[in-house]
Amino acid sequence: MSGFVFSEKPVAIESGEGPYLYADDGTEYLDFGASYAVAAVGHCHPKVVEAVQEQAAELMYVQASYPVAARTELYGKLATLAPEGIDNVWLCNSGTEANEAAMKFARSATGNSKIIATKRGFHGRTLGALAMTWKRKYKAPFEPLAGDVEFVSYGDEEELAEAVDDETAAVFLEPVQGEGGIHPADPEYLRAARDLTEEAGAALAFDEIQTGVGRCGTLWACEAAGVTPDVLTTAKGVASGLPLGATLCADWIAEEPGDHGSTFSGGPVVCAAANATLDVIVEEDLPTHAGDLGGYLTERVEEAAAAHDLPVRDVRGRGLMIGIEVKRGANRVLRDLALEEGVLALPAGRSVVRLLPPLVVEEEHADRFVDALTGVLG
Numbered sequence: 001m002s003g004f005v006f007s008e009k010p011v012a013i014e015s016g017e018g019p020y021l022y023a024d025d026g027t028e029y030l031d032f033g034a035s036y037a038v039a040a041v042g043h044c045h046p047k048v049v050e051a052v053q054e055q056a057a058e059l060m061y062v063q064a065s066y067p068v069a070a071r072t073e074l075y076g077k078l079a080t081l082a083p084e085g086i087d088n089v090w091l092c093n094s095g096t097e098a099n100e101a102a103m104k105f106a107r108s109a110t111g112n113s114k115i116i117a118t119k120r121g122f123h124g125r126t127l128g129a130l131a132m133t134w135k136r137k138y139k140a141p142f143e144p145l146a147g148d149v150e151f152v153s154y155g156d157e158e159e160l161a162e163a164v165d166d167e168t169a170a171v172f173l174e175p176v177q178g179e180g181g182i183h184p185a186d187p188e189y190l191r192a193a194r195d196l197t198e199e200a201g202a203a204l205a206f207d208e209i210q211t212g213v214g215r216c217g218t219l220w221a222c223e224a225a226g227v228t229p230d231v232l233t234t235a236k237g238v239a240s241g242l243p244l245g246a247t248l249c250a251d252w253i254a255e256e257p258g259d260h261g262s263t264f265s266g267g268p269v270v271c272a273a274a275n276a277t278l279d280v281i282v283e284e285d286l287p288t289h290a291g292d293l294g295g296y297l298t299e300r301v302e303e304a305a306a307a308h309d310l311p312v313r314d315v316r317g318r319g320l321m322i323g324i325e326v327k328r329g330a331n332r333v334l335r336d337l338a339l340e341e342g343v344l345a346l347p348a349g350r351s352v353v354r355l356l357p358p359l360v361v362e363e364e365h366a367d368r369f370v371d372a373l374t375g376v377l378g
Contacts (some may be wrong), residue, residue, distance in 0.1 A: 003097040011338065016043025019358045019365055021129025026124055029338070032369055037210050037321070037356040041280045047344055048240045048276040055272035060273065062202040063263065066092070068270040072077070078246055080109040082089050084230040088254035091266035095209035096124030098245035099172070101260060102231045103128050105204040105249060107169035108258035113147075116163050116171045117203040118154040120180030123172060123207055132172050134180070139272070145375065155185060157192040165224025170231070177220035178210040181352045184315055185266030187225035194227050203253060205231040213237045214281050214359055217291025217319035237359075239274040250367075264293040277299035286359040287319075294319040297355070310377040314350075323348055326377065333376055 014024040019042055021029045031039065038286045041048065055070055062068060071091070079087035092100050107113055117123065117132040124130060130138060132147040139145060152159045155175060164171060171193055177183040197204040204231040211221035213234060218224050220232065230253050232350055235245035244266075249257075281287070298315055301324060305312040311327035328345040337353075348354040353373075357365070 006267035009338075018042040019361045023171065028342060030343045030365060030368055030372075032355050032357040032361075032365075034237070034356050034358050035241070035343050036255070036346065037215060037236045038241050039242060039358050040213055040215070041277055041284075042358040042360045044242060045277070045280060048273055051272040051276035052242070052269055055269045061264075061267050061269070062264040068266075068271070069266045070275060071266040074266065074274050077275060078248060081219060081278065081282070082232065082248045084222060085228055086230065086232055086248045086250045088249040088251065090246045090249070090257075090260075090273070092247070092262050093243040093264055094124075094245045095207075095233065096126050096129045096245075097146055097272055098209065098233035098235055098247045098264070099123045099129040099132070100126060101247040102172075102205050102233050102249075103132070105247065105253050105257050106205060106231060107297040109253045109256045110169045110170040110202060112167050112202070114165075114168045115149045116160070116168060117149055117151055118177070118202070119151050120154055120174060120177050120183065121151075121172070121174060121207075122177070122179035127371050129360050129374060148374045154261060155189050157189055158194060160189075161196055164196045164202060166200055168197070168200050170203040170205050171197050171206045172207060175225070176211050176216060176321055178354070179348060180234045181325070181349045182321060182354060184316065184318050185225075187211070187227070190222065190227045191224045191271040194229070197230070203230040204235070205229055207233050209233055209235045210356070211318075214280070214290050215319055215356070217287055217294065218279075219287050221318060231313050238277060239270055240277045242270045242273040244270045244274050263283070281359070284360075290319040290359045293361060293363070293366060294322060296363055297369070298322055300366060301371045301373065304374045308374055308378050310374065312377070317355075319359055320355070320359060320361070324355070325351055325375070326353060327351075333373075336376040337372055341375060343367075343369055343372040 012024045015022045075089045078089045119134050121134050123132040131149045213221045230250045232248045314325040346354040
């Protein structure tokens with residue numbers, strides 16, 4: 001019997017190491033999707049594996065009312081690494097949960113209910129986060145959803161200014177839209193959002209679930225724009241594949257969190273994985289590496305597209321979060337990359353090939369990807 005939610009691909013994965021995955025028949029795949037940016041430090045990084053094994057041998061779980069060294073360490077680590085002023089930490093199990101918590105915290109702190117989100121935005125699939133997600137296909141079967149959510153065009157300062165008022169609880173933005181096609185925000189747009197929410201007494205919430213922990217060239221994508229939100233959510237790559245999300249809040253948000261909780265908030269094993277993952281990211285300066293390697297990869301794709309007249313409309317992104325807009329269906333390109341070239345990547349809509357490789361990839365891996373893409377598109 002198989003599951004009924006995910007459509008399984010014709011590749012059974014057995015193991016992984018660094019930027020590679022291995023199928024049960026021994027086939028090697030270069031992983032340029034990292035399971036939606038989850039394998040940030042590569043698959044089975046030795047420091048993460050060791051941390052998980054040691055913690056699992058000592059204590060698998062105790063609920064968050066009891067202090068545990070691994071959880072306490074992670075609270076401190078996230079508070080230290082967060083943009084200055086948002087050092088209150090709520091731990092959960094996924095990015096969706098982190099956004100649900102952010103939604104609740106903002107409404108509780110402001111006393112308002114209106115949430116402003118963006119067209120093409122994606123914030124999760126549970127009913128609250130789904131209400132802030134733009135694409136109709138995700139929402140239609142589950143309506144009616146949570147109310148009082150208003151959508152504005154991403155990047156349009158005037159439209160955002162018209163929407164933000166004294167009834168607004170929060171504005172939710174991705175510094176780079178992921179599911180929506182890899183669209184980076186102009187820094188001026190993020191700064192305008194900061195000014196508008198401050199004037200209205202509303203919270204500015206950045207969804208950094210896909211952009212965070214070094215992927216876009218800085219530890220948090222918002223740092224490149226010099227903008228600090230009131231709430232920042234993270235997940236995916238923060239614990240190397242173990243289920244962990246976090247909502248980081250400013251003091252004024254954390255003072256009135258409302259009645260919120262979670263049985264599995266900050267499990268010791270998961271926290272141990274996150275502590276080790278963050279240590280690797282910081283010690284190896286992977287954000288800087290992601291910025292440099294992302295620039296190299298983007299340039300190589302653009303050069304190949306021009307030299308071989310490839311059907312590529314655009315290449316965009318930040319760091320190692322890159323979208324390649326193609327003139328044919330992205331899913332067909334992804335299928336051929338996997339089955340013909342042994343390279344895995346992801347879609348972002350119908351026409352965008354999304355690259356979210358482990359932050360440890362090197363130029364040789366970028367070159368292999370470009371050669372594979374050239375072979376498939378050429």
